[in-house]
Amino acid sequence: MKFKSLFDVIMDLIFPPHCVFCSKVVPSGSQVCEKCDAEILRIDAVKRIYIPNMGETILCAVPYLYQDKVRQSIIRFKFYGQKQFAAFYAKKMAEHVLKSYLPLRFDAVTSVPISAERRRLRGYNQSELIARVAAKQLNLPYYEYLIKTADNKEQHKLNKKERNKNVKGVYKAIDGRDIAGKNILLIDDIVTTGATLRECASVLLQSGAQKVNCSAIAEVLA
Numbered sequence: 001m002k003f004k005s006l007f008d009v010i011m012d013l014i015f016p017p018h019c020v021f022c023s024k025v026v027p028s029g030s031q032v033c034e035k036c037d038a039e040i041l042r043i044d045a046v047k048r049i050y051i052p053n054m055g056e057t058i059l060c061a062v063p064y065l066y067q068d069k070v071r072q073s074i075i076r077f078k079f080y081g082q083k084q085f086a087a088f089y090a091k092k093m094a095e096h097v098l099k100s101y102l103p104l105r106f107d108a109v110t111s112v113p114i115s116a117e118r119r120r121l122r123g124y125n126q127s128e129l130i131a132r133v134a135a136k137q138l139n140l141p142y143y144e145y146l147i148k149t150a151d152n153k154e155q156h157k158l159n160k161k162e163r164n165k166n167v168k169g170v171y172k173a174i175d176g177r178d179i180a181g182k183n184i185l186l187i188d189d190i191v192t193t194g195a196t197l198r199e200c201a202s203v204l205l206q207s208g209a210q211k212v213n214c215s216a217i218a219e220v221l222a
């Protein structure tokens with residue numbers, strides 16, 4: 001059994017942990033209440049994303065559907081500063097990744113970047129937070145491989161055709177990164193048509209990655 005430090009005990013009393021889905025106070029060390037844990041649907045899906053210009057199909061392991069309490073929770077995580085939700089989502093993601101990709105042969109974990117401007121405004125990249133924790137849980141190194149060079153329109157405001165066009169050319173591999181020959185797990189927050197993951201995976205493959213597969217917290221049913 002692991003004992004908590006006095007500091008942690010005091011912090012839990014002053015700032016008790018809350019359920020990521022319904023905000024109810026939960027016991028120390030927990031991130032979800034019993035009711036939500038039992039009720040929230042896990043789809044544990046593996047979505048296929050075809051990359052026409054590479055002739056490759058990549059997979060995306062997704063534990064949740066982007067609806068109801070999951071949707072509200074992700075919005076709080078992404079736009080309202082609830083950075084601590086990353087630990088919960090990373091755990092659920094890592095569990096599903098372990099089951100979906102057998103045997104687990106990844107060399108590295110990376111995430112879909114946001115633009116420097118958006119990062120400045122939001123203060124963090126939600127996908128990177130999840131990816132860093134998930135990498136630790138999977139016992140894999142985390143590397144930044146990509147940057148987003150333009151602030152394009154938000155994907156959720158566009159239709160399928162516009163989404164593909166909107167992400168074209170906005171992601172680049174960071175100079176000098178050792179991508180060649182790597183088997184990479186690419187992480188994003190949510191997946192809809194797969195346009196963003198397709199574009200990022202394509203950049204990684206063009207930079208010499210041997211294989212790319214993905215994971216996202218939740219799938220938006222278009």
Ligand SMILES: [Zn+2]
Pocket residue numbers: 019020021022023024032033034035036037
């Ligand atoms: Zn709850």
